[in-house]
Amino acid sequence: MASNADCVLRDVSNIDFHCEKNNQEHRTAEISTKRLIVRRGQTFHITVQFNRSQYNPDSDRFKLVAQTGPNPSETAGTKVLFSLSDSINKKRWSAVVGSSSRSRLSLNISSSPNAKIGRHSLVLQKITSDQTVSYLLGELILLFNPWCSEDEVFLSDDEQLQEYVLNEQGVIFTGCAEYIQSLPWNFGQFEEDILDICLKLLDNSPKHVKNPAKDCTRRNSPVHICRTVSAMVNCNDDNGILFGKWDDPYTDGVYPGKWNGSVTILRQWNNNGCQPVCYGQCWVFAAVACTVLRCLGIPTRVVTNFESAHDTNGNLLIESEYDDEGMELGRSEDSVWNFHVWVESWMARYDLRPGNDGWQALDPTPQEKSEGVYCCGPAPVKAIKEGETDIGYDVPFIFAEVNADCVTWVYSEKGKKMKVDTDTKHVGQKISTKCVGSDERDDITNNYKYPEGSDEERRIFEQADRRRVPLKPEKQLHLYLKTNDPIYNGANVKVFVVISNKNSVKRVCTLKISAMKKKYNRATRGKCIKNFQQEITVGPSEDKTVEMELSYTEYGEFLDKYNLIRLTALVIDGETKESAFTLKDISLINPNITIQVPGESVLSRKLKAEISFENILPVALTNCVFTLEGAGLIDGQMEIRVGKLNPGEMTTNEASFIPKKMGLKKLTVDFDSDKLKDVKGYINIDVQEGKI
Structure with missing residues (x-):
């Protein structure tokens, strides 16, 4: 039988991919509706359509070939030949x-539910009595x-599929545990060029560059894809998307708080020859990863x-050191971030022992290396909760992020x-994600840990070889720190420190209160806003309150996007030297942006938004x-x-635009000025089809 190795097109007049x-x-x-983009399984x-009646259904036989990647191979699974059959095999x-x-x-064609994702060429082979002729039909993604149900990323809940795959808009929660802020984000995974950029991201990964054929053989696995995306969203080891930076200046790039969505970032990376985009921080890394993974079809x-531990030495302890003025010394590599953001992806874990399917934690922020690369996960959330630190990938690190103990040391002038x-309860609070179908906050802390102080929590500590703290005699000197709520940016902050003497004798104490600039991922050493000190006598079994006021004149120049201030209080008994320490992070509330869209929102019809501030x-x-x-x-x-x-002045402005897509969309508004930056506001707009 003769074989025509080249794809010939002269016998085919038209190919319709519908x-x-x-x-x-x-x-x-x-x-897109201009090219074929389908889901596996x-x-x-x-x-x-053939020219000149080229097809004889009584004698001609056909095979199809689907192939992907360089040097497609049947052995590697990147080239598949299959004959026409009587029924679809799922x-x-x-x-x-x-x-x-x-x-x-x-033809009706179905791919394998375990097929490699990405670009495939589709070839039709016509087998006659004397030759085989191949027709290149075209490309599909x-x-x-x-x-x-046969795909590893199968999710049975329709509402969750709408939220975690199809929703292009979202909300990211930031701030601190006591004042959680909602940051609107446009994921934009269905903008037409984003899919090509996501596939380009996979092709730029070091494993693909080193051995493209081998990398393509693994693209059927959501674990492999997630791990690749986790590494490629940061640029630390590769030609990744974002350059992370947590300190001024940002003049040669974009301050991370300025971003409103992933599309601009991905397009900039693509248009600038895969040079890293400046700059990202944790929520930006996570949001871009979410866009890429949703685009590729992974929920x-x-x-x-909130209060997320970064345990650098793996001992499950976060040790902080302060001087006797309450100022952090900044000598520890460990830290507790006011918040840290990662993503979860839904998949089966056939590579692990049973019981680890479902949500998997992935963290593209470059913190620690995993197998020599700055990536993290996928780590089964179930394994994190159960303290199963032998499970891949990176369960011990994420376990520490939500469970580590905090130990505070104070150094006197004499050292x-x-x-x-x-x-033992500070780390891992109010773990949050957006609710399905609304912009409200869904608290998923119980997915990651058992209730603090419960028997189950203790059992998990032992299973994870967590260090226990020996019991100590109950302290007789206590501190409690609170502020007036809510606290608006520009207003005076009233700080109240309550000293409780549980002893039967009076105490003469020194009270020291400090306010310092706080970054969400650590304290800023030396950026002291205000110090306050007072000698105070506390009677037997007495609670005494001391007040300190912090004005905008004092704190205004220190604020950044999150308006975070760390308050510390230290009290020392002058005679017994017994001490007590407490801290509180506060986030000042920025003014609101009011957005109104009057009338109906109709596809391809001019829409006006009124913005007030x-x-x-x-x-x-x-x-x-x-x-x-x-x-x-x-x-x-x-x-x-x-x-x-x-x-006290208000401005009202009007903006006009023409909606290009139907459905629920999110209009995001960012306000910037010389003294107040990255104030966010948003409104959901339901774009309807126009009436004929």
Whole structure:
């Protein structure tokens, strides 16, 4: 039998991939209707039109070839040959004839639910009595399919699929545990060029660059894809997307708090020759990873852990050192972040022992290396909760992020070291993600840990070889620190410290209160805002309250995006030298951006948004500008420059745009000025189809 190795096209007059219909059925039409984008394990339809009645249904036989990557190979699974059959086989590549004539062949094709994702070429082989002729039909892009029960990323809940795969808008929770802020984010995974950028990201990974054929053989695995994305979203080991930076200056890039969505970041990386985008911090890394993974078809959500430990030496202890003024010495490599953001992706874990399917934690922020690379996960959330530190990947590190103990030491002027506090409950609070179907906060702390102090929690500590703290006699000197709530940026902060003497004799104590600038991921050594000291007598079994006030004049110049201030209080008994220590992080509330969209929101019809903002600070704001962004609403970004706003002055501005996509969209507004930056506001807009 003769073989024609080259793909010939002269016998084929037309190939119809029915892109619009197929993509609608595969839930990819939001990406494009001009090219075939399908999900694995699900049938799609194509039609081949032959010239000159080239097809004889009585004698001609056909095979199909689907292949991906360089040097496709049947052995490696990157090249699959399959004959036309009587019915679709849901477990492997298969095809059936839908209808046929001497000039037309209609095929129903289903890929394997374990197929490699990415670009595939589809070839039709016509086998006659004397030769085999191959027709290159074209290219299709194959994605994971969480709607397919045989796919490893299968998720049975329709509402969760809508949220964790199809929703292009979201909310990320930041701030601190006592004042949680909602940060709107446009993931934009269905913008048409984003899929190509996501596939380019996979092709730029070091493993693919080193051995492209081998890397493509592993692209059927969501574990492999997630691990690749976790590494490639940061640029520490590779040509990744984001450069992380946590300190000023940011003048040669974009301050991380300025970003409103992933699309601009991904496009900048793509358009600048895969050079890293400056700059990212944890929520930006996580949000970009969420965009990429949702785009590829893996259900993914953004998760925030408040009071998140970064345990560098793996001893499950976070040790902090302060001087006797309450100022942090900054000598420990360990830290507790006010919040830290990662993502969870949903998948089966056939590579692990049973019981580890479901949500998997992934962290693209470059903190510690995993197998020599700055990536983290996927770590089964179930394994984290159970303290199963032998499970891959990186369970011990994430276990510490939500469970480590905090130990506080104070050094006297003479260098004497005193352990003044051990807190087993501080780390891992209010672990949060966006609710399904709304912008409210869903507390998922119980997914990661048992209730603090419970028998189960103690059992898990032992299982994870957690260090226990010996019991000590009950302390007789206590401190409690509170503030007036809510605290608005620009207003005075009233700090109340309550000293409790549980003893039967009076005490003469020295009380020291400090306020210092706080970054969300650590304290800023030396950035002291205010110190306060007072000698105070506390009677037997007495509680005494001391007040300190902090004005905008004192704290205003120290604030950044999160308006965080760390308050510490230290009290020392002058006679017994017994001490007590406490701290509290506060986040000042920025003024609100009010957004109104009157009337109906209709596809392809001009829409007007009214944006209002009041300057509640006691100082004038200059260089005021609003930046608007919204996937499916605005192409790129829109700026409205306001100029100057005096104290108490309000500005109202109007913006017009034409919605390009139907459904629930999120309009994000960012306000910047010389003294107040990255104030966020958003509104959900339900874009309807226009009436004919």
